[in-house]
Amino acid sequence: MKEILVLAEHRRGELRDITFEMLSMANRLAGENDMTVTALFLGHEASDLSDGLKGACDSIVIMDDPKLANCNADPYLVAMELVLKERKPLLTLIGHTAAGMDLAPALATRLSLPLATDCLEVNLVEGRLEVIRQIYGGKINAYLTMKPFEQYLISIRPGSAAAEAEQGKSGATETVPVPSWENLKGRRFLDYLEAELEDIDIAVADILVSIGRGIGKPENIPVAQEFADAIGATLACSRPVADKEWLPKSRQVGTSGKTVNPKIYIALGISGAFQHQAGMKNANTIIAVNKDPRAPIFNVAHYGIVDDLFKVLPLLKEKFTKK
Amino acid sequence: MNIVVCVKQVPEVADADLEINKEGSGIEREDLVMDINEWDNYAVEEAVRIKEALGGTVTVVTLGDEDSEDVLRRALAMGADEAILIDGEGFEASDATGIARGLCQAIRDLSFDLVLTGVQSADDGWGQVGLVLAEFLNLPYASMAVGVEIEGDKAIVLRELESNTQEKVELPLPAVLTVQTGINDPRYVSIMGIRKVRNIEIKETEAQGLGLSEDEIGAKGSSVASRKLSLPPVGEGAEILTGSLGEICEKTAQIIRDKGGVE
Ligand SMILES: Cc1cc2nc3c(=O)[nH]c(=O)nc-3n(C[C@H](O)[C@H](O)[C@H](O)COP(=O)(O)OP(=O)(O)OC[C@H]3O[C@@H](n4cnc5c(N)ncnc54)[C@H](O)[C@@H]3O)c2cc1C
Ligand SMILES: Nc1ncnc2c1ncn2[C@@H]1O[C@H](COP(=O)(O)O)[C@@H](O)[C@H]1O
Numbered sequence: 001m002k003e004i005l006v007l008a009e010h011r012r013g014e015l016r017d018i019t020f021e022m023l024s025m026a027n028r029l030a031g032e033n034d035m036t037v038t039a040l041f042l043g044h045e046a047s048d049l050s051d052g053l054k055g056a057c058d059s060i061v062i063m064d065d066p067k068l069a070n071c072n073a074d075p076y077l078v079a080m081e082l083v084l085k086e087r088k089p090l091l092t093l094i095g096h097t098a099a100g101m102d103l104a105p106a107l108a109t110r111l112s113l114p115l116a117t118d119c120l121e122v123n124l125v126e127g128r129l130e131v132i133r134q135i136y137g138g139k140i141n142a143y144l145t146m147k148p149f150e151q152y153l154i155s156i157r158p159g160s161a162a163a164e165a166e167q168g169k170s171g172a173t174e175t176v177p178v179p180s181w182e183n184l185k186g187r188r189f190l191d192y193l194e195a196e197l198e199d200i201d202i203a204v205a206d207i208l209v210s211i212g213r214g215i216g217k218p219e220n221i222p223v224a225q226e227f228a229d230a231i232g233a234t235l236a237c238s239r240p241v242a243d244k245e246w247l248p249k250s251r252q253v254g255t256s257g258k259t260v261n262p263k264i265y266i267a268l269g270i271s272g273a274f275q276h277q278a279g280m281k282n283a284n285t286i287i288a289v290n291k292d293p294r295a296p297i298f299n300v301a302h303y304g305i306v307d308d309l310f311k312v313l314p315l316l317k318e319k320f321t322k323k
Numbered sequence: 324m325n326i327v328v329c330v331k332q333v334p335e336v337a338d339a340d341l342e343i344n345k346e347g348s349g350i351e352r353e354d355l356v357m358d359i360n361e362w363d364n365y366a367v368e369e370a371v372r373i374k375e376a377l378g379g380t381v382t383v384v385t386l387g388d389e390d391s392e393d394v395l396r397r398a399l400a401m402g403a404d405e406a407i408l409i410d411g412e413g414f415e416a417s418d419a420t421g422i423a424r425g426l427c428q429a430i431r432d433l434s435f436d437l438v439l440t441g442v443q444s445a446d447d448g449w450g451q452v453g454l455v456l457a458e459f460l461n462l463p464y465a466s467m468a469v470g471v472e473i474e475g476d477k478a479i480v481l482r483e484l485e486s487n488t489q490e491k492v493e494l495p496l497p498a499v500l501t502v503q504t505g506i507n508d509p510r511y512v513s514i515m516g517i518r519k520v521r522n523i524e525i526k527e528t529e530a531q532g533l534g535l536s537e538d539e540i541g542a543k544g545s546s547v548a549s550r551k552l553s554l555p556p557v558g559e560g561a562e563i564l565t566g567s568l569g570e571i572c573e574k575t576a577q578i579i580r581d582k583g584g585v586e
Contacts, residue, residue: 108420192490244508285582295337
C-alpha cells in the first residue's frame with residue numbers, strides 16, 4: 001500500500017499543532033485513496049513526544065540522534081534523504097512553518113522531488129496530485145495540478161485542518177538507523193532566544209484596535225490611539241507597523257508575534273495575510289475596516305466596513321465621546 | 324565580504340483590484356504599480372550595511388523583463404556596486420526551481436562570501452528560491468534571518484521562529500541567507516539617487532548564454548502541469564455594513580457596545 005509520510009514537528013519538548021493538522025489531512029487522504037499514514041519523528045531521547053503521535057497515524061518511524069535534538073536543517077536534510085530514499089512515500093507532508101520552510105525547498109532539490117509550498121488543501125484525483133494555495137498575499141486562489149512523479153513533497157499552511165491528537169489510530173513504533181552524517185555542511189544550532197517584550201501584553205486585553213500598513217505613516221497613529229482610548233481598547237498592529245518600529249514589536253499580532261483572543265478585534269488597514277489571521281482569527285468579534293472589498297481580512301471578520309479608515313475613525317470615535 | 328543579492332520586481336497588490344486573465348492562468352498586470360519585493364529591499368539594505376562595515380562589493384541580480392532594470396537601479400542607488408539582469412524570456416511559467424537555475428548559473432562563477440535573497444516573493448509566495456539556490460550552489464544556508472553578524476569566516480544568524488522566539492545558528496562562509504522583514508530599516512531611495520547611478524552598466528544575459536536548455540526552465544522544467552486561478556468570493560463570512568457613513572458608524576458603535584460591554 002502506498003504511504004503518506006508526515007514530518008512531526010516539535011520544539012523544546014512539545015509536539016507542535018501543525019503535526020496533528022497534517023496528520024488529519026493525511027488520514028483523510030489515506031482513507032480516500034487506500035494508503036497508510038506514517039509519522040516521521042526525528043529527535044533525541046524523546047519517546048514521550050513520539051508516543052504522543054500514536055493516536056493519529058498507522059505507524060511512527062523514529063530516528064534518534066543527538067544531532068536531531070533540535071530542528072536543524074543541516075542534519076535533518078541528511079536524515080530525511082535517507083528515509084525518503086528507503087521508504088519512497090508517494091507523498092511527504094512538511095509544515096509551512098519556520099522549521100518546515102527552512103527544510104522543504106532544499107530537500108526537494110536534493111532528491112529532485114516536486115515541491116508545492118504553503119498549500120491549504122491536497123487531493124489525489126485519479127492518481128494526479130492537486131493542491132490549492134494562495135498567491136498575491138491571499139487575494140487569489142491558485143489550483144495547481146502537479147505533473148506525474150513517483151514522490152511528491154508538499155508543505156502545508158498551519159491552521160488548514162483540525163489539530164487532533166486522537167484520530168482513532170494506534171500507530172506502531174519503529175526505530176530506524178541513523179545516516180553516517182557525511183554530507184553535513186557545518187550549520188550549528190546554538191541557542192533559542194525569547195524576544196524581550198517590555199511594553200504591555202496585548203494578549204490580556206479585552207478589546208484590541210489593531211493597525212496595519214494602511215495607517216500610512218507614524219504621524220497618523222494618534223488617530224487610532226485616540227479611538228482606542230475612547231473605547232478603552234489597547235493598540236496592536238500587523239507586522240509592517242512593528243517592522244518599521246512605529247509600534248513596539250510586543251504589539252504585533254500573528255504567527256511571529258502574539259496570538260490574541262479578545263472580545264473584540266478591530267482591524268484597521270490590515271489586508272489579512274495568513275500569518276496575521278493566525279494570530280487573531282479566534283477573537284470573539286472581529287470588525288475590519290479596509291478600503292479594498294477583496295482584502296482577505298473580510299474572510300475572517302464578522303463585520304466589515306469597506307471605506308477609508310481615516311473617514312471612519314473620527315466619526316466612530318464621536319459615538320463614544322459625545323455622551 | 325562580497326555579497327550577491329537576488330531581487331525581484333513584483334506588482335503592488337494590497338490596494339489593487341486584481342483581475343484574472345482570460346486563460347485563468349495569471350493576472351492582468353498592465354495597470355499595476357511595480358516595485359521591489361518587500362523582503363528583497365531588506366536584503367539589499369543588509370548587504371549594503373555589511374559592506375559598509377567590512378568592505379567588499381555588493382552585486383544585485385534579477386531575473387525578469389526589461390522593466391525589472393528598475394529594481395536593479397534602485398538597489399544600485401542604495402549602495403550596490405554591480406547589477407546583472409537575466410532576461411526572463413523562456414522562464415515564463417517556471418517554478419521556483421527554474422528561477423533558481425537561472426540565478427545559479429548567473430552567479431556561480433562570481434566570487435562571493437554571502438548570497439542573500441528575500442524569505443518569499445509577495446506575488447508567488449513560494450518561499451523557495453533562496454534555499455533551492457543554496458542547494459544548487461552546494462552551500463550551507465539559513466532562512467528567515469532577522470539578525471546577521473559576521474565573525475571571521477563564520478556568520479552568526481538569528482532565525483525567526485514562531486511566537487516571538489528566535490534561534491541562533493552558526494554557518495561557515497560562504498553561505499546563503501534568506502532575509503526577513505524588520506531585520507533593519509531600509510534607507511530611503513530618492514529619484515536623485517537613482518539618477519546618480521544611471522551610468523552604471525547593467526550586465527545582461529539570457530537563458531542560452533547561461534547554458535540552460537529549454538526543458539530545464541519554463542513550463543517544461545516546472546513540476547506544475549497546470550494552474551487555474553480564481554478570486555475568492557468577496558467578504559465570505561463578514562457582514563459588510565451598509566448605509567451612509569453615519570449609519571455604518573452608528574451600527575459599529577452598537578456592535579462594540581454589545582460585544583465589548585463598552586459604555
Ligand atoms: C514567516 C513570516 C511570518 C510573518 N509573521 C507575521 C505576523 O506575525 N503578523 C503579521 O501581521 N504579519 C506577518 N507576516 C507578514 C504578512 O505576510 C504580511 O506581509 C503582513 O501581515 C501585511 O501587513 P498589512 O496587512 O498591515 O499590510 P498590507 O498587506 O500592505 O495591507 C494594507 C491594507 O490596508 C488597506 N488600506 C490602505 N490604506 C487604507 C485606508 N486609508 N483605509 C482603509 N484601508 C486601507 C489596503 O487595502 C490593504 O488591504 C509574516 C510573514 C512571513 C513570511
Ligand atoms: N525572478 C527572480 N529574480 C531574482 N530573485 C528572485 C526571483 N524570484 C525569486 N527571487 C528571490 O527569491 C526569494 C524568494 O522567492 P520565492 O521563492 O518566489 O518566494 C525572493 O525574495 C527573491 O530574493
